[in-house]
Amino acid sequence: MAEKTSLFEERKKRYQAAMNLEKPDRVPIRLNFSGEFITKVAGYTFQETYYDWQKNNDATRKMLEKISDLEMVIGGANLWWAALHDAVGAKYLRFAGRDLDAETMFQYVEEPYMLPEDYDDFIENPTEWIATTYLPRIHTELAEPGSYRATAGLIKGAFGLAQQLGSGAEAMASYQRDFGVVPTITGISKAPFDTLADTLRGLSGIMLDLYQRPEKVKKALEVLVPHNIFYGMATAQGDTDFPVFMPLHRGAYPFMKMEQWVEFYWPSLKQVVEGLWSNGKRTMFYAENIWTPYLEKIAELPEKSIIFHVDQTDMEKAHQVLGGRFCLSGNVPNSLLAFGKPEEVKEYVKRLLDKYARDGGFILDAGAVILDDAKEENIRALIEAGLEYGVY
Amino acid sequence: MSKELTFKNLPPAVCVPWEVKAKELGEIKGDAALIKKEWENLDLMGYLYIWNWVQR
Numbered sequence A: 001m002a003e004k005t006s007l008f009e010e011r012k013k014r015y016q017a018a019m020n021l022e023k024p025d026r027v028p029i030r031l032n033f034s035g036e037f038i039t040k041v042a043g044y045t046f047q048e049t050y051y052d053w054q055k056n057n058d059a060t061r062k063m064l065e066k067i068s069d070l071e072m073v074i075g076g077a078n079l080w081w082a083a084l085h086d087a088v089g090a091k092y093l094r095f096a097g098r099d100l101d102a103e104t105m106f107q108y109v110e111e112p113y114m115l116p117e118d119y120d121d122f123i124e125n126p127t128e129w130i131a132t133t134y135l136p137r138i139h140t141e142l143a144e145p146g147s148y149r150a151t152a153g154l155i156k157g158a159f160g161l162a163q164q165l166g167s168g169a170e171a172m173a174s175y176q177r178d179f180g181v182v183p184t185i186t187g188i189s190k191a192p193f194d195t196l197a198d199t200l201r202g203l204s205g206i207m208l209d210l211y212q213r214p215e216k217v218k219k220a221l222e223v224l225v226p227h228n229i230f231y232g233m234a235t236a237q238g239d240t241d242f243p244v245f246m247p248l249h250r251g252a253y254p255f256m257k258m259e260q261w262v263e264f265y266w267p268s269l270k271q272v273v274e275g276l277w278s279n280g281k282r283t284m285f286y287a288e289n290i291w292t293p294y295l296e297k298i299a300e301l302p303e304k305s306i307i308f309h310v311d312q313t314d315m316e317k318a319h320q321v322l323g324g325r326f327c328l329s330g331n332v333p334n335s336l337l338a339f340g341k342p343e344e345v346k347e348y349v350k351r352l353l354d355k356y357a358r359d360g361g362f363i364l365d366a367g368a369v370i371l372d373d374a375k376e377e378n379i380r381a382l383i384e385a386g387l388e389y390g391v392y
Numbered sequence B: 001m002s003k004e005l006t007f008k009n010l011p012p013a014v015c016v017p018w019e020v021k022a023k024e025l026g027e028i029k030g031d032a033a034l035i036k037k038e039w040e041n042l043d044l045m046g047y048l049y050i051w052n053w054v055q056r
Helices: A002-019 A035-042 A046-051 A053-066 A082-088 A116-124 A126-138 A148-179 A192-200 A202-212 A214-235 A258-278 A292-298 A315-322 A334-339 A342-356 A376-389 B018-025 B032-052
Strands: A244-248 A283-287 A306-310 A327-332 A362-366
Touching (some): A002 A148, A035 A046, A053 A148, A116 A202, A126 B032, A214 A244, A214 A258, A306 A315, A327 A334, A362 A376
16 A cells, blocks of 8 residues: 555656656656547456446456556546436437447537527526526437426436546545556546537537637637636646646647637637636646647747647647647557557657657657557557656 | 526526525525535536536
């Protein structure tokens, strides 16, 4: 127990030093695994961990037993408990074992669930609009508010979420106690544009809105800013030791023209990051895909307020523009982890660390979330190379 | 507008403002601050539950 506590402290110190642009004893290794990868390593089917939340939490434990040098985890394997979504009748998710075969990754069914005519209500009171219009629209069980089915569905949804979060917190505490792993993140938030464009208007809806109702989009983004700051802090339960996770979606190049990105995507995202930072909360700026054209704008954020995560952004340019201002993380290609050989992974890691980690402020990670196509031997090779070549 | 909204411009963490509830309760005979604190705590839980379906 004492040994694991000391390991936890050592890893936390290393992680925090890197985030603060210092040189720890070696480069921290942070791997952002999908639930499906963890499930595969644990030997469960996708259906088992999507539906059985005990198995979902056990899967991470099994992975930590098998890959003993892992120093950080997010929590149990999956983000979403399928049974909870059945309880409310989620139209937007397809799960293994129900609509999909037992070994197929979940699918999100994207639609413009928020309609153009909903903007005014959303702007006036988003919390009420979500509760009274959006939730019944996207959940079959809640479709007739006030009915027995809808009332039971709401109650089951709330109990289910409380159960999921409670067991997740217990599981995370047990990983920390038994393996000395530190949490990769505490809390989650989003760029306001992504909140609007992911689950509400969808990509097709928001792209039309940029031309047909740009002022409403801007007003909705403005309304979202304080909610997204608050949501990040509240889901982190006020913790400021670890970063809040911010998966960035529609801001990746080339979804938008540069002028649209500057006009619509960036201002509210900047406000959220700055708002979190004013509360002492750093953002894991998880820049999936390509963000190279936007690096100069991102450099406007307060020093150390983000960890800029590099997926397919030009690492050389990211290092030039953002290095020394923000901690960088990344960027072992997921394609290499899926289709490469262990020696190729090691070679890539060595090159990456030699070139970009020399001055500290660097965290080794894959480019994007590690899916179940990654080979376990390549993950081991990545870790081995990090331990060998990441020492300062 | 799809339907009449009950409230306008509610801040984060709030589903039903304490001020509204306090008026409905009328005179509070005991510790009003305690009742307010617990009201707001559960109101926050409701708020996070509602937003959980969107912030994903």
